[in-house]
Amino acid sequence: MYKNLDEQELAGRCSQRDEMAENELYRRYAARVYTLCKRYLGNEDDAKDLMLETLLQALDKIDQYTGEGSLYGWIRRIAINKAINHIKRHRWRMVPLDLWAHDSIPEPTEEETVAVPKEKMREWIYELPDLRRTVFNLYCIDGYSHKEIALMLGISETGSTSILAKARKQLKEKIQQYINEQDR
Amino acid sequence: MKKWEDIVKDIMEEPDSALPECVFAEFRARRAAGRDVTRKTTRPLIWALATAVAAGLAALLLLRKPNAPEEGLQLIQQHPMLEVQVMDTSDVVPPDMSTLLIAQATTPRTVRQPATVKQEEIVNEPEQPDLQVTEDVVTDNAPSESADDEPSIADYSPFIPQSARDKNVKVNLGTGAVIAGGGLAAILATQLVKSNARTPNQALSLADGGAFFPGTNNLGDLGSYSHRMPVIVGISTRIRVTEKLGITTGLEYSLYTSLYTNSLFSGNRTQHVHYLGVPVRLDWVFVSNKWLDIYAGAGMKGDFCLGANITETELGRDGPAFRLLGASGIQFNATSYLGIYVEPVISWTLPSKRRVLSTYSNEHPWMFSVAAGVRFNLGY
Numbered sequence: 001m002y003k004n005l006d007e008q009e010l011a012g013r014c015s016q017r018d019e020m021a022e023n024e025l026y027r028r029y030a031a032r033v034y035t036l037c038k039r040y041l042g043n044e045d046d047a048k049d050l051m052l053e054t055l056l057q058a059l060d061k062i063d064q065y066t067g068e069g070s071l072y073g074w075i076r077r078i079a080i081n082k083a084i085n086h087i088k089r090h091r092w093r094m095v096p097l098d099l100w101a102h103d104s105i106p107e108p109t110e111e112e113t114v115a116v117p118k119e120k121m122r123e124w125i126y127e128l129p130d131l132r133r134t135v136f137n138l139y140c141i142d143g144y145s146h147k148e149i150a151l152m153l154g155i156s157e158t159g160s161t162s163i164l165a166k167a168r169k170q171l172k173e174k175i176q177q178y179i180n181e182q183d184r
Numbered sequence: 185m186k187k188w189e190d191i192v193k194d195i196m197e198e199p200d201s202a203l204p205e206c207v208f209a210e211f212r213a214r215r216a217a218g219r220d221v222t223r224k225t226t227r228p229l230i231w232a233l234a235t236a237v238a239a240g241l242a243a244l245l246l247l248r249k250p251n252a253p254e255e256g257l258q259l260i261q262q263h264p265m266l267e268v269q270v271m272d273t274s275d276v277v278p279p280d281m282s283t284l285l286i287a288q289a290t291t292p293r294t295v296r297q298p299a300t301v302k303q304e305e306i307v308n309e310p311e312q313p314d315l316q317v318t319e320d321v322v323t324d325n326a327p328s329e330s331a332d333d334e335p336s337i338a339d340y341s342p343f344i345p346q347s348a349r350d351k352n353v354k355v356n357l358g359t360g361a362v363i364a365g366g367g368l369a370a371i372l373a374t375q376l377v378k379s380n381a382r383t384p385n386q387a388l389s390l391a392d393g394g395a396f397f398p399g400t401n402n403l404g405d406l407g408s409y410s411h412r413m414p415v416i417v418g419i420s421t422r423i424r425v426t427e428k429l430g431i432t433t434g435l436e437y438s439l440y441t442s443l444y445t446n447s448l449f450s451g452n453r454t455q456h457v458h459y460l461g462v463p464v465r466l467d468w469v470f471v472s473n474k475w476l477d478i479y480a481g482a483g484m485k486g487d488f489c490l491g492a493n494i495t496e497t498e499l500g501r502d503g504p505a506f507r508l509l510g511a512s513g514i515q516f517n518a519t520s521y522l523g524i525y526v527e528p529v530i531s532w533t534l535p536s537k538r539r540v541l542s543t544y545s546n547e548h549p550w551m552f553s554v555a556a557g558v559r560f561n562l563g564y
Contacts, residue, residue, distance in 0.1 A: 030203060
């Protein structure tokens with residue numbers, strides 16, 4: 001019965017502390033929120049804790065969900081805010097010295113990119129320095145603008161652009177390196 | 185043709201199948217037990233309130249007046265004795281001196297002694313018309329049995345002027361707490377008073393009711409004193425209330441050092457007053473990451489005297505000092521729970537009749553100091 005509830009109804013049931021509805025909310029969104037947390041934080045333990053905190057906070061504040069936009073979109077915002085706070089609080093914003101962000105590495109083609117195993121791609125993103133990974137996630141995956149990123153992270157728009165360029169350069173190098181190794 | 189970034193986006197948005205099964209059990213357990221985020225933030229608040237109440241009770245216990253008269257230092261008033269009048273000291277004895285304060289401790293170690301002239305000399309030669317009164321002649325009326333050839337340490341120990349102690353103290357702890365909560369801006373705006381060495385003429389005289397060499401208001405070049413800024417070290421804990429706010433409390437040891445120079449004695453005498461303080465402060469952490477916290481806060485602190493000595497003579501315990509304070513500091517985090525802090529503090533010491541010893545904080549109610557120590561972070 002709960003599987004057929006739409007988002008608005010599910011939120012309504014959750015606000016009434018319906019345990020079955022809460023379980024359904026977990027079943028629907030836990031994996032997606034966990035994936036999101038993992039790509040922001042880069043490790044499983046922190047991602048698991050953050051996912052739980054996000055879902056628990058979402059259930060506590062489910063009354064504030066007005067029905068505008070998807071329920072997942074609302075939960076995702078909570079998760080992103082929590083992830084950014086976590087990174088800001090626990091991580092030193094130090095990145096390897098790389099003043100020359102402009103790169104001459106050609107853009108990988110669709111075929112080259114698809115040839116890379118998904119696990120490898122995830123691993124490379126998890127390995128990015130905190131700030132680069134956060135900006136890459138916010139801009140390329142979650143669709144935030146540089147202006148929004150600058151506000152969220154407390155950096156300048158130029159800084160956000162520069163950090164993104166470094167993250168892209170690092171990922172392109174990894175892809176290129178993998179392709180070259182496969183060609184040998 | 186898809187861009188490589190779009191392909192990466194698709195990969196990263198795919199749900200991760202590696203979500204452990206036990207996570208759901210943990211989710212249910214935390215949900216059922218109410219161990220949610222709201223509880224997480226309220227629990228430290230309860231701890232902070234409990235700490236504040238405990239600190240308040242401890243302060244009350246320490247503030248209560250001693251039952252036994254021999255506890256602590258006391259100031260008593262004594263009228264000048266007739267021996268004073270037999271001296272032809274029209275240019276020395278102040279005409280308006282009606283009463284004379286003598287700082288006196290009731291314990292044998294801190295009994296005040298007359299300063300320079302043998303009492304016998306005054307008593308035995310009361311009728312000498314040409315008695316030359318020198319600067320070191322005093323009108324101290326201490327009992328003759330306590331007279332001594334050597335000047336007593338207690339005579340130049342730094343008791344604060346009576347006029348300062350006679351001020352009506354109407355600020356109570358409740359008012360102080362309210363002021364502490366909202367008064368950071370006022371504290372920061374306060375001008376700091378420079379610490380300068382003062383001569384006795386500038387500092388304490390009989391006109392002020394001071395007990396510096398009681399019996400004369402002409403101390404001339406007898407000496408000077410200076411107070412040094414206190415040294416403050418502590419063990420502190422910050423209890424997280426919200427993301428940015430935390431209640432900071434703990435224990436702080438303060439050492440107040442004063443240097444006394446007197447021409448009557450060879451060398452200097454150093455006074456040390458030791459305090460153990462309990463600060464309670466609300467801090468706003470505006471920069472925080474793995475290694476570093478930068479914060480500012482306001483609150484109050486109770487300093488309780490552990491003991492005092494001047495050179496090697498014990499002076500007993502002085503009364504407590506309560507201060508409103510504003511601080512801004514930097515904390516280096518060794519781990520998530522442990523850090524080392526350095527914080528400049530501006531504080532205002534509430535006036536009190538119970539404090540007798542003159543220290544840097546009595547001299548400068550508005551006081552600047554730098555505290556350092558180890559801090560435990562709870563709830564982070």
